[in-house]
Amino acid sequence: MSFRPPLTGQVDALITDDYLDSLLAARERRAADVPSVAELDPDVRFAAAALAEGAARVHPSFRFGERLAARLADAAAGITLARAAGESAAAMAPATAGGPIDLLASGPIGTGLPPIGPLDLLDPARPEDDPGIPRRPLIIGGTLASAALSIAGAAIVAWRHNRAAHAGDRVRLA
Amino acid sequence: MERRLVHLDRDRPLVEAALREPARFDALYRKYLAQVYSYAYYELGDHHDAEDATERTFMLALGALPRFQERARPADGDGASTFRVWLFQIARNVVANVRRTRRRRPEAPLEAAFGIASVHDVETRAWRRAEADEAWAAVSRLPDDRRRALVLRFVDELSTAEIAGVLGRSEGAVRVLIHRGLRAVARDLGPRS
Numbered sequence: 001m002s003f004r005p006p007l008t009g010q011v012d013a014l015i016t017d018d019y020l021d022s023l024l025a026a027r028e029r030r031a032a033d034v035p036s037v038a039e040l041d042p043d044v045r046f047a048a049a050a051l052a053e054g055a056a057r058v059h060p061s062f063r064f065g066e067r068l069a070a071r072l073a074d075a076a077a078g079i080t081l082a083r084a085a086g087e088s089a090a091a092m093a094p095a096t097a098g099g100p101i102d103l104l105a106s107g108p109i110g111t112g113l114p115p116i117g118p119l120d121l122l123d124p125a126r127p128e129d130d131p132g133i134p135r136r137p138l139i140i141g142g143t144l145a146s147a148a149l150s151i152a153g154a155a156i157v158a159w160r161h162n163r164a165a166h167a168g169d170r171v172r173l174a
Numbered sequence: 175m176e177r178r179l180v181h182l183d184r185d186r187p188l189v190e191a192a193l194r195e196p197a198r199f200d201a202l203y204r205k206y207l208a209q210v211y212s213y214a215y216y217e218l219g220d221h222h223d224a225e226d227a228t229e230r231t232f233m234l235a236l237g238a239l240p241r242f243q244e245r246a247r248p249a250d251g252d253g254a255s256t257f258r259v260w261l262f263q264i265a266r267n268v269v270a271n272v273r274r275t276r277r278r279r280p281e282a283p284l285e286a287a288f289g290i291a292s293v294h295d296v297e298t299r300a301w302r303r304a305e306a307d308e309a310w311a312a313v314s315r316l317p318d319d320r321r322r323a324l325v326l327r328f329v330d331e332l333s334t335a336e337i338a339g340v341l342g343r344s345e346g347a348v349r350v351l352i353h354r355g356l357r358a359v360a361r362d363l364g365p366r367s
Contacts, residue, residue, distance in 0.1 A: 013353035043360035054306025076196035
């Protein structure tokens with residue numbers, strides 16, 4: 001069933017959208033004056049102004065940011081090393097040895113969240129009411145036998161997997 | 175009438191650099207860390223869960239970067255995608271996964287995420303701050319799709335076109351989601367006219 005709002009609702013929504021563009025642009029340039037939109041419901045305008053007033057961006061702690069940057073750097077270095085080793089897409093073909101590996105099985109340090117299937121999470125069409133965590137682990141080749149992959153290692157494996165899977169159809173950025 | 179607001183991906187040079195040299199992904203990470211973290215925090219209302227979702231989002235993005243396809247020309251229609259939209263698609267899925275997981279265990283009220291909204295703005299008058307907090311508390315009670323659209327619009331300042339890409343809906347549908355969300359918040363705040 002497609003989502004088809006009534007025409008009047010669409011017009012009201014368009015007016016609101018135009019107002020929000022003005023409101024958020026004014027906030028960005030720290031201007032006190034926001035263009036008035038006569039057609040806009042004053043209650044909606046007030047609600048939007050209240051939300052804009054309180055919509056502070058929350059920054060993570062410096063410690064967390066730098067720790068994650070270091071992990072990403074480690075993963076990036078691993079990707080670069082794997083490339084330098086000259087691993088070809090052929091080497092990534094599924095082999096018979098080795099068991100299924102959940103790419104994020106180990107999870108981040110200090111959290112109790114269960115593993116997730118990362119490639120499913122990359123699907124933009126994935127329904128938001130998807131009933132749950134993927135139950136089938138992703139199988140990535142047979143060269144990796146340990147199920148205790150680090151999260152940085154998971155990024156490397158995903159990179160290699162994606163390069164192999166999409167080498168043929170990836171659009172090269174000009 | 176549909177308007178396309180996203181025609182060029184301003185992150186293209188950074189994405190190309192990261193594809194050539196993965197260590198250059200750091201620039202994309204630092205550019206979007208606060209946005210992704212804010213989105214996760216407003217959605218989850220807990221710093222630890224937000225950190226976890228942020229970490230997973232960027233690790234997944236780094237690993238899957240060769241899979242990213244820029245589709246940001248008008249001819250690409252509703253499927254237009256920039257790196258930012260793609261990153262928030264991943265974040266949306268990661269956050270949704272965390273929320274599903276949390277349904278099985280006690281959950282902190284999302285209002286907790288909004289109490290800090292204007293703490294740092296010392297010039298804001300107290301009554302306005304109270305109304306802002308009240309408005310965001312009302313957002314936390316909205317259905318998932320309306321709440322998510324409002325957070326992306328007000329906190330992360332994504333355009334309607336970008337939110338459409340993140341949520342997998344048309345721009346018209348996103349505008350209606352936001353408008354209805356605002357009307358619901360307005361009802362909670364009480365009549366002003």
